[in-house]
Every structure is written in structure tokens, then in C-alpha cells.
Amino acid sequence: MGLLQIFDPSAMPTPVGIDLGTTNSLVAWVGDGVPTSVLDCDDDPIVPSVVAYLPDGQTIVGKEALAYLYTQPKETIVSVKRYMGRGYDDAETTRERGYTFAPAREGQANVVRFVVHGREVTPVEVSSLILKELKRRAEDKLGAIAGAVITVPAYFDDAQRQATKDAARLAGLEVLRLVNEPTAAALAYGIGTHRTTGTYAVYDLGGGTFDITILSLDDGVFQVRSTGGDSQLGGDDMDRAVALHMLARAGQTEPFDQGMWRAAMLEARRVKHELTDKTESTFELELSSHTFSKVLTRAEFDALILPVVERTGPACRRALKDSGIDSKSLDGVVLVGGSTRVPLVRSYVAKLFQREPLTDIDPDQVVALGAAVQADILAGTQQHDALVVDVTPLSLGIETMGGIVEKIIARNSTIPCARAQQFTTYADGQTGFDIHVLQGERELARDCRSLARFKLDGIKPQTAGAARMLVTFRVDENGMLTVAAKDEGTGKEHSVEVKPSYGLSDEDVEKMLLESYEHAEEDLRARQLTERVVEAEQVIAATKKAVAKDGDLLDEDERAELDGALAALERAVQSRESEAIRLRTEALDRASIPLAERRMNRAMREAMKGRSVESVESEVSHARGVDAHVSEHEARREH
Amino acid sequence: MNDPFETLGLARTFEIDLRAVEQRFRDLSRAVHPDRFADKSPAERRMAAEQTVALNDAFRLIRDSMNRVLALLAAAGKPIHETARAEPSLLMEIMELREAIDDARNDGRSTEALVTRVGARIADEEASLKDAFDGKRFPPERDMLERAYEAGVRLKYLYRLRDELDALD
Known part of the structure; x- marks a missing residue:
């Protein structure tokens, strides 16, 4: 039935899932329970992650930008994901031959800066243009969109995750959640193939990143057991190995002309794709005097890329060991990412896990489809009753005396998680600490990734060891770190100014945001009001729903206070006074705490009752149970 | 250290049935995980996050023999302090x-x-x-x-x- 699609302005905004890939990006949504990619006019779901900066300041994203790779290679950015959350001085930045980078100036954040036609752009800005294009496509198809789940490689560190969030903010996208790519793929797989139980390995080799995730699926709970990988390993590395080989065969020596290098990389990729089905391919390179052409066989190609593929082995073995699961007891190995189309990768995985891998779902689309499912779950539409329980890929620690790292949160800890660490002064009259947070598995700080430094100050001068500060490190459900500090003596919370080692500060992003608006000041205020109204309306709706369902949990006074706060916020929203809305939203939040606590308590009790083992039920009496837990929580709050 | 047995509502024993523990962990995760509260009020979202942090920590502790020993002894009123030394x-x-x-x-x-x-x-x-x-x-x-x-x-x-x-x- 050829239905005319009519845009319905009153329709509920749709949450979307975005796979922001190294080579390709996609956006998908869930309609009638089925995750679907948004297609372009050629029915193609893929937006190449390419951004061309033109001399007149215009930017072109996606397929149309590909043509500029030949004409202006330095100003056409590919694989920008590899530079997200990286510094100017990173090895990854300096080994790239194709771009001109600007060094960070005094006082500037240590991020990569591409020089394009005399101006500097950061990877966050480049990525935000790709996201904007995806957003535009989704809006064309779906009307208004209600935020996005964006996928990141499981092995992305905190800085890389933050950069992704910043890019979304610049693109005007609300991030519902950052989800790990292999986990999203597993979600799409579980839902798409109706698998309900089992333990799986997800082997995800993309254009620039590699992840391995071991997870088990039980009654709709996708529980990640362990994850590992390399955030600088992928199809790009295969292309690089092949390009170097081709240039050498053509008698070219370093340093290569940038245009020639770029052309060789593109030719290498084409040859790689061709060798997926064929056993040989002819490559061509335009040299100054003539065209050089030569045959490359599958066997030669395999020999060139073998070192790249073999780099995935140790991470797989470690992830298996960390999961405590033997490769023989896996129920399947799922292949994700375009690079898993390469025959050598498939045979390598088959050998490593001693079984034929699964490829039921298109490895290019599966991540975006999973992200769409997660977006749908978070929007509370309940088309799918699945729950994802993920882990943090890297250990988190702090630098101690002698540059040794003390681990605080171990890798593969289930998130969200928090660990508190006590610090004490070592000198009389000391009023502060410098804390250096690192991510990685190595013992020495200089071998780990520096995440941030912060200063804990304002401590009352006392004798050494008298002041006790409790610092809580928390990894949230996005896999991102937050830090809170409390003076145990006074019970006072300390604000913590975290300075990221790599990445933009909030002010940097805010400034970029302002620059992108023409009437900055007015727009900013209008945007703020809209955001507050939307937030207030969400809080009102959520509170009313909670009262309707569980209002009996409140006594008369509490109920009256909550109703009063609700009515006050509704009036404030009608008045459209930004500051009043903010204050009333906060007041309603405070008034809703008793109801929230009791609802949580009830939910936990029901979960424990659910289908509990009988022996547990009879012995649970000695445990103080949830009530004690909640009252303790209340007591803490009162302090 | 929070008592992981209490958080998970499980009997305090040294030997544990890992399958039953995992089942309980999943049931509680379904009840309190922040994903289940994405459309709820901010107060409930915070609480969900806090409960999930406690739940995840309990699950981590209870699976590890040493942490189980520490939790059992602490709950029984005979905690092992960090300074304790063997004979x-x-x-x-x-x-x-x-x-x-x-x-x-x-x-x-x-x-x-x-x-x-x-x-x-x-x-x-x-x-x-x-x-x-x-x-x-x-x-x-x-x-x-x-x-x-x-x-x-x-x-x-x-x-x-x-x-x-x-x-x-």
C-alpha cells in the first residue's frame, strides 16, 4: 500500500541511535519494534565520515565530500575519530602523513588542530558536522528527534568519550547515552535473532578501532563480562600497510607527496574491498611521469595485513581470561565492523575461537541498529524489555609517590560504579592536594593515559595527618569519570575542578557553540529557556505518573507539599520566566525525594520477592534488608 | 565496606551458588538500573544510579572469596583490620x-x-x-x-x- 508520508507536527519526537564510525556513520530508529537505518535518496544507509572544508568556508559532509579527497587532500578530513580525545603530541597524530597540524599555543587545550585554508579546526568540530548531517537526515525522515544514543568503541578512554559528547553538544544533539559499540551490536543481535540465552564474544574490527567483548544474555539482560581492545587499530592500518607496499613497488620513497599518499590510501582501500571476493586485484598509482600498475594477489595482501590482524589476538585472549569463560563454552562469536569482511580476519577469528563466526546481521549496520534499540529503551516506550549491563574497559587509578599508579577502579568493573579513597595531609599546615587521575593497566603513571589533574584545596591548616578527605571516583553509565570530594572532619563537600589532560574545557565548547550562532547572546538565552521548559515538563510528567501509581506511599503532609510544588512549577512554566522555572524545578525535585525513595524501596522488594530461591527467602530475615539500606541512605542525606 | 549479602538480600554463607547470585543480581538490576528510570523524575534517577552503584559493588565483592570472608567476619562483629598480621x-x-x-x-x-x-x-x-x-x-x-x-x-x-x-x- 503506497501510503503518502505526512509529517505530523504533534507526533512524539523519535529517539535515534547513531553509529559515529571511523570510516562510515549511520543513524537508525525503532518503528513498530523493528530497528531500521535511515536511508538516503539512493537507499543507502551509510554516510562516509568525511568532511571537506572549502576555501570559501563552506563544509561538505559524506559522499559528496569524497571527491575533494583528490583535489584538496589536506582540507578533506577522513578518519577523524582517530584524533578524538588525542593530543597534538600523540604518536597517532604525528605518524599521519596527510594533514597539517597546528601546535597548541600557550594556555590552549592540548587537542589536535587541523589547519584548513588557514583556519584551525578540532576533531570535535569535524565530528559535530558529521553528527549534524545525520541529525538532518533523521529529521527529514522522522520529524523531530528526541535525543540520540551515540556509540563509541568499548575501548575508548574518558577523553575520547568526552570528545564525542562535546561533538554532540556542538551539533545540538541531546545525548541520551554513550553505548559501547560491541554491546550495541549484541543488543541488535539478541533482539534481531530472538536469542534469549547464551554467552557470546563480539569481535568488532572497524575502520580505526578494535573491540572484543564477552557477554552473556539471560532473560533479556545483556551482561557484559569483559571487554578489551585497541582504540588505534582497524581497517585504516591495513590500508596503510598496503599503501606503503604499493608506493614502494612503484619506487616511491618517503616523504611522499600528500596528494599521492592520499590517493595511495584510497587505492589500497579499493584493492582491499576487491580482494574480499577475488583472489587478485590490479592497483594503479598516478606518478608524475606515468601510471604505475601492478597485480596484488590475495596471498600477498594477506601477508601484508597479517601483522595488523594478529594484533587483535592478545586482547581476545585477555578478555576471555577476564571473563572467566573458556572459548569452548561460548555459544557464538559475532562479527561486527566493515573490516570483518576481510577473509583473513574471518579465518583468523575462526581459528582463535575454534568455531565459525556469526554474520547474520550486516556488520556495517548492526551497531547503529543496536543503538536505536537502546535509545528506544531509554525513551521508556517499552517496545523491548531488554537491559544492558556494561563494564568499564580500563582501570582507573591515581598517581602516588614515585610515579606509581594506585588502582582505584579495576577494568571490567560493572558500571555505574564508585569507589572512595581517603587522603590525608603529609605536612603540617597543608591546605591542598594535587591529584593526577590515570587510565590504563600499567604500573607506572608515565605508561598510562593521563586523564586529568585536579587540586583539592581549601583544607583548614592542621597538623600532618589530621585532615581527612574522602575522594569518590565514579564511573557513570556512559563510562565517564566524575570526581567528588568531602572533608570527613567537617562533612563539607568540596568542589573539584578537573582539568582534562586532553580535550576541550567546557568554556571552549561553549565558545564554539556561541560562534556557530549568528545572534549569539539572544540565541543562548532562548535556548536556555527552551531547555528549562522541556526539563520542567519532563519532571512534571514523571512526577504525576509516579503520584498516580504510588501516591499511597506518602502521608498527607508529604502529599500536600508535593502537590504544591507541582502546581508552582506548572505556573512558572506558563509564565515562561527562565529563572523561576529553574527554582521551581529544583523545589519540585526536593519535594519528590520521599516518594522516589519509597518507590525504589518497593521496586527492590518486589525484585527480591520476584522468583527468589526459597532458601533465600527463609534466611533473609537475618539480613537487615532493603529497609535498613534506605533508612541509612536517608540518614546520610540528613547529615 | 557495605555488606554485599545485605545489599543482594542473600543469606550469609561462605560457599555461594553463583547461578543464584547472578539471578538475584539480574533481578535487582532490572528493578534499579538507571536505564529503567530514564523517563522518571531526577530524584528517582539519582537514586537509581546510587542503588545500582551499591548493587554492582556488592556483586563484585560477593564473587571474590577474600571479600566474602571480610564481609562475613565484619557482619559477625569480628572484622579483620588492615593491620591484622598472621602468626x-x-x-x-x-x-x-x-x-x-x-x-x-x-x-x-x-x-x-x-x-x-x-x-x-x-x-x-x-x-x-x-x-x-x-x-x-x-x-x-x-x-x-x-x-x-x-x-x-x-x-x-x-x-x-x-x-x-x-x-x-
């Missing part, structure tokens, strides 16, 4: 074992015999914990608790040795 004879035994590990490693010999020996020592000590906590009233009687405490202190050293042996292969 000299055990320290001597640990030193000997550690030297044997070093020798085996330096000579490239198999550590299998040592793994078996450490495993047997661990089983000895774990028996005292099972005696005190499994299938009994909680908290256990004083002398049993005392023996469990001493076993717990020794296990601190023995488990560490086992981890070192594990890391060798």
Missing part, C-alpha cells in the same frame, strides 16, 4: 612458598606442585569458614567465629600467593 609460623610458611615459586620460575620448572600445595592449604582454612557460616545460625558461636577469624587472616596471605601463581602462566 610467625604462617609468615615463615608463606616466605618458603614464595621462595619456591621464585626458584621454579627462575629454573623454568612447572609450578604445578606448588599450585596444588597452596590449593590444599587454602582448602584447610576455608573449612573453618564453612564450619562457622554455612548452614548455621548467624552470627556463629564465639569459638567458631574465633577460628574463622584466624583462618580469614591466613587466607589473606594464601589467596595473594594463589593470585601470584595464577599470574605466572
Whole structure:
């Protein structure tokens, strides 16, 4: 039935899932329970992650930008994901031959800066243009969109995750959640193939990143057991190995002309794709005097890329060991990412896990489809009753005396998680600490990734060891770190100014945001009001729903206070006074705490009752149970 | 340390049925995970995050033998403090074992015999914990608790040795 699609302005905004890939990006949504990619006019779901900066300041994203790779290679950015959350001085930045980078100036954040036609752009800005294009496509198809789940490689560190969030903010996208790519793929797989139980390995080799995730699926709970990988390993590395080989065969020596290098990389990729089905391919390179052409066989190609593929082995073995699961007891190995189309990768995985891998779902689309499912779950539409329980890929620690790292949160800890660490002064009259947070598995700080430094100050001068500060490190459900500090003596919370080692500060992003608006000041205020109204309306709706369902949990006074706060916020929203809305939203939040606590308590009790083992039920009496837990929580709050 | 048995609503025993624990973890995750509260009020979202942090921590602790020992003894009113030291004879035994590990490693010999020996020592000590906590009233009687405490202190050293042996292969 050829239905005319009519845009319905009153329709509920749709949450979307975005796979922001190294080579390709996609956006998908869930309609009638089925995750679907948004297609372009050629029915193609893929937006190449390419951004061309033109001399007149215009930017072109996606397929149309590909043509500029030949004409202006330095100003056409590919694989920008590899530079997200990286510094100017990173090895990854300096080994790239194709771009001109600007060094960070005094006082500037240590991020990569591409020089394009005399101006500097950061990877966050480049990525935000790709996201904007995806957003535009989704809006064309779906009307208004209600935020996005964006996928990141499981092995992305905190800085890389933050950069992704910043890019979304610049693109005007609300991030519902950052989800790990292999986990999203597993979600799409579980839902798409109706698998309900089992333990799986997800082997995800993309254009620039590699992840391995071991997870088990039980009654709709996708529980990640362990994850590992390399955030600088992928199809790009295969292309690089092949390009170097081709240039050498053509008698070219370093340093290569940038245009020639770029052309060789593109030719290498084409040859790689061709060798997926064929056993040989002819490559061509335009040299100054003539065209050089030569045959490359599958066997030669395999020999060139073998070192790249073999780099995935140790991470797989470690992830298996960390999961405590033997490769023989896996129920399947799922292949994700375009690079898993390469025959050598498939045979390598088959050998490593001693079984034929699964490829039921298109490895290019599966991540975006999973992200769409997660977006749908978070929007509370309940088309799918699945729950994802993920882990943090890297250990988190702090630098101690002698540059040794003390681990605080171990890798593969289930998130969200928090660990508190006590610090004490070592000198009389000391009023502060410098804390250096690192991510990685190595013992020495200089071998780990520096995440941030912060200063804990304002401590009352006392004798050494008298002041006790409790610092809580928390990894949230996005896999991102937050830090809170409390003076145990006074019970006072300390604000913590975290300075990221790599990445933009909030002010940097805010400034970029302002620059992108023409009437900055007015727009900013209008945007703020809209955001507050939307937030207030969400809080009102959520509170009313909670009262309707569980209002009996409140006594008369509490109920009256909550109703009063609700009515006050509704009036404030009608008045459209930004500051009043903010204050009333906060007041309603405070008034809703008793109801929230009791609802949580009830939910936990029901979960424990659910289908509990009988022996547990009879012995649970000695445990103080949830009530004690909640009252303790209340007591803490009162302090 | 929060008591993981309490958070998960499970009986306090040394031996655990991992499948039942995982089942409970999943049931509670379904009830409190922040994903379930994405459309709820901010107060409920914060609480969901807080409860999930506690739940995840309990799940981490309860799966680890040493943390289970620490939690059981703490709940029974006989916590092992960080400064607790084992008796000299055990320290001597640990030193000997550690030297044997070093020798085996330096000579490239198999550590299998040592793994078996450490495993047997661990089983000895774990028996005292099972005696005190499994299938009994909680908290256990004083002398049993005392023996469990001493076993717990020794296990601190023995488990560490086992981890070192594990890391060798």
C-alpha cells in the first residue's frame, strides 16, 4: 500500500541511535519494534565520515565530500575519530602523513588542530558536522528527534568519550547515552535473532578501532563480562600497510607527496574491498611521469595485513581470561565492523575461537541498529524489555609517590560504579592536594593515559595527618569519570575542578557553540529557556505518573507539599520566566525525594520477592534488608 | 565496606551458588538500573544510579572469596583490620612458598606442585569458614567465629600467593 508520508507536527519526537564510525556513520530508529537505518535518496544507509572544508568556508559532509579527497587532500578530513580525545603530541597524530597540524599555543587545550585554508579546526568540530548531517537526515525522515544514543568503541578512554559528547553538544544533539559499540551490536543481535540465552564474544574490527567483548544474555539482560581492545587499530592500518607496499613497488620513497599518499590510501582501500571476493586485484598509482600498475594477489595482501590482524589476538585472549569463560563454552562469536569482511580476519577469528563466526546481521549496520534499540529503551516506550549491563574497559587509578599508579577502579568493573579513597595531609599546615587521575593497566603513571589533574584545596591548616578527605571516583553509565570530594572532619563537600589532560574545557565548547550562532547572546538565552521548559515538563510528567501509581506511599503532609510544588512549577512554566522555572524545578525535585525513595524501596522488594530461591527467602530475615539500606541512605542525606 | 549479602538480600554463607547470585543480581538490576528510570523524575534517577552503584559493588565483592570472608567476619562483629598480621609460623610458611615459586620460575620448572600445595592449604582454612557460616545460625558461636577469624587472616596471605601463581602462566 503506497501510503503518502505526512509529517505530523504533534507526533512524539523519535529517539535515534547513531553509529559515529571511523570510516562510515549511520543513524537508525525503532518503528513498530523493528530497528531500521535511515536511508538516503539512493537507499543507502551509510554516510562516509568525511568532511571537506572549502576555501570559501563552506563544509561538505559524506559522499559528496569524497571527491575533494583528490583535489584538496589536506582540507578533506577522513578518519577523524582517530584524533578524538588525542593530543597534538600523540604518536597517532604525528605518524599521519596527510594533514597539517597546528601546535597548541600557550594556555590552549592540548587537542589536535587541523589547519584548513588557514583556519584551525578540532576533531570535535569535524565530528559535530558529521553528527549534524545525520541529525538532518533523521529529521527529514522522522520529524523531530528526541535525543540520540551515540556509540563509541568499548575501548575508548574518558577523553575520547568526552570528545564525542562535546561533538554532540556542538551539533545540538541531546545525548541520551554513550553505548559501547560491541554491546550495541549484541543488543541488535539478541533482539534481531530472538536469542534469549547464551554467552557470546563480539569481535568488532572497524575502520580505526578494535573491540572484543564477552557477554552473556539471560532473560533479556545483556551482561557484559569483559571487554578489551585497541582504540588505534582497524581497517585504516591495513590500508596503510598496503599503501606503503604499493608506493614502494612503484619506487616511491618517503616523504611522499600528500596528494599521492592520499590517493595511495584510497587505492589500497579499493584493492582491499576487491580482494574480499577475488583472489587478485590490479592497483594503479598516478606518478608524475606515468601510471604505475601492478597485480596484488590475495596471498600477498594477506601477508601484508597479517601483522595488523594478529594484533587483535592478545586482547581476545585477555578478555576471555577476564571473563572467566573458556572459548569452548561460548555459544557464538559475532562479527561486527566493515573490516570483518576481510577473509583473513574471518579465518583468523575462526581459528582463535575454534568455531565459525556469526554474520547474520550486516556488520556495517548492526551497531547503529543496536543503538536505536537502546535509545528506544531509554525513551521508556517499552517496545523491548531488554537491559544492558556494561563494564568499564580500563582501570582507573591515581598517581602516588614515585610515579606509581594506585588502582582505584579495576577494568571490567560493572558500571555505574564508585569507589572512595581517603587522603590525608603529609605536612603540617597543608591546605591542598594535587591529584593526577590515570587510565590504563600499567604500573607506572608515565605508561598510562593521563586523564586529568585536579587540586583539592581549601583544607583548614592542621597538623600532618589530621585532615581527612574522602575522594569518590565514579564511573557513570556512559563510562565517564566524575570526581567528588568531602572533608570527613567537617562533612563539607568540596568542589573539584578537573582539568582534562586532553580535550576541550567546557568554556571552549561553549565558545564554539556561541560562534556557530549568528545572534549569539539572544540565541543562548532562548535556548536556555527552551531547555528549562522541556526539563520542567519532563519532571512534571514523571512526577504525576509516579503520584498516580504510588501516591499511597506518602502521608498527607508529604502529599500536600508535593502537590504544591507541582502546581508552582506548572505556573512558572506558563509564565515562561527562565529563572523561576529553574527554582521551581529544583523545589519540585526536593519535594519528590520521599516518594522516589519509597518507590525504589518497593521496586527492590518486589525484585527480591520476584522468583527468589526459597532458601533465600527463609534466611533473609537475618539480613537487615532493603529497609535498613534506605533508612541509612536517608540518614546520610540528613547529615 | 557495605555488606554485599545485605545489599543482594542473600543469606550469609561462605560457599555461594553463583547461578543464584547472578539471578538475584539480574533481578535487582532490572528493578534499579538507571536505564529503567530514564523517563522518571531526577530524584528517582539519582537514586537509581546510587542503588545500582551499591548493587554492582556488592556483586563484585560477593564473587571474590577474600571479600566474602571480610564481609562475613565484619557482619559477625569480628572484622579483620588492615593491620591484622598472621602468626610467625604462617609468615615463615608463606616466605618458603614464595621462595619456591621464585626458584621454579627462575629454573623454568612447572609450578604445578606448588599450585596444588597452596590449593590444599587454602582448602584447610576455608573449612573453618564453612564450619562457622554455612548452614548455621548467624552470627556463629564465639569459638567458631574465633577460628574463622584466624583462618580469614591466613587466607589473606594464601589467596595473594594463589593470585601470584595464577599470574605466572
